[in-house]
Amino acid sequence: MLEFKGLTKQFNSTIAVKPATFTIPDGQMVGIIGRSGAGKSTLLRMINRLNEPSGGQMLFQGRDITALKGRALREWRNECAMVFQQFNLVGRLNVLTNVMSGRLFHHDFASSMLGIFTARERAFAIRALDRLGMAHVALQQTDTLSGGQMQRVAIARALVQEPRVMLADEPIASLDPLNAKVVMDALRAINRQDGLTVICNLHTLDTARQYCDRIIGMQDGVIVFDGTPTELTDRAAREIYGAEAEEAFSEAMTSTALRPGASAPAQPEARVVN
Numbered sequence: 216m217l218e219f220k221g222l223t224k225q226f227n228s229t230i231a232v233k234p235a236t237f238t239i240p241d242g243q244m245v246g247i248i249g250r251s252g253a254g255k256s257t258l259l260r261m262i263n264r265l266n267e268p269s270g271g272q273m274l275f276q277g278r279d280i281t282a283l284k285g286r287a288l289r290e291w292r293n294e295c296a297m298v299f300q301q302f303n304l305v306g307r308l309n310v311l312t313n314v315m316s317g318r319l320f321h322h323d324f325a326s327s328m329l330g331i332f333t334a335r336e337r338a339f340a341i342r343a344l345d346r347l348g349m350a351h352v353a354l355q356q357t358d359t360l361s362g363g364q365m366q367r368v369a370i371a372r373a374l375v376q377e378p379r380v381m382l383a384d385e386p387i388a389s390l391d392p393l394n395a396k397v398v399m400d401a402l403r404a405i406n407r408q409d410g411l412t413v414i415c416n417l418h419t420l421d422t423a424r425q426y427c428d429r430i431i432g433m434q435d436g437v438i439v440f441d442g443t444p445t446e447l448t449d450r451a452a453r454e455i456y457g458a459e460a461e462e463a464f465s466e467a468m469t470s471t472a473l474r475p476g477a478s479a480p481a482q483p484e485a486r487v488v489n
């Protein structure tokens with residue numbers, strides 16, 4: 216369980232995230248939505264401490280994440296795998312090497328510099344690629360792949376970290392609707408099959424509605440909505456998006472091709488924040 220207790224972030228005069236208090240139970244798939252600048256990325260990046268909180272506390276299974284330093288902090292970052300909008304892969308390396316780089320935390324400096332991985336790690340990486348339908352390109356140079364394929368490789372790399380939480384910062388923002396569906400299906404399969412908590416920032420309203428158990432809506436650094444997709448009425452969504460509502464709604468219309476797999480979403484704890 217991830218607990219946020221008055222977690223806040225200020226950049227100079229901008230309060231990007233105002234004190235946020237909420238809990239994410241293990242195994243939930245959470246979508247964070249809101250207009251540009253609402254604080255979504257800052258909130259997500261505080262979880263793995265890529266953004267250092269300015270105040271408040273964050274606990275994972277009762278352990279204070281905000282207090283971690285040195286190796287303990289690196290270990291937490293390894294447990295908290297992250298996928299990014301721009302994939303963050305090394306294009307000139309082959310796919311398998313990119314995936315195995317997810318194991319670097321488990322290596323000493325010398326073996327990581329030399330790129331020495333065990334046979335077990337290679338097999339693990341191939342299995343992760345296979346889960347994402349990408350094992351056939353394991354030895355291909357990464358920059359020859361399409362965006363959707365690259366994001367699947369990035370997810371495979373995140374998986375070999377053996378994470379306890381998966382963070383995804385706009386994972387489908389650079390993809391066409393078909394690839395976006397493949398990537399969201401993969402994230403949801405991982406969530407359902409492994410019971411892994413997945414927290415993702417999403418621009419597309421109906422993607423959040425279709426794939427997430429729970430939606431958190433942010434506006435000007437404040438969580439203004441926290442509930443299930445069915446509780447996120449059009450009226451509530453318009454309030455979250457404000458002046459950008461029409462854009463969010465038209466994106467929803469153009470992405471109706473996104474239909475997740477058949478399994479029904481688990482019922483999360485839900486609450487509407489006014």
Ligand SMILES: Nc1ncnc2c1ncn2[C@@H]1O[C@H](COP(=O)(O)OP(=O)(O)OP(=O)(O)O)[C@@H](O)[C@H]1O
Pocket residue numbers: 226227229230231249250251252253254255256257258
């Ligand atoms: N490193 C930074 N330095 C200064 N201000 C920042 C920094 N990062 C974010 N901000 C500010 O914090 C606020 C929240 O930004 P954030 O990127 O979290 O929003 P967002 O909802 O993720 O937006 P988008 O959807 O456009 O990515 C914005 O006003 C932004 O300008």
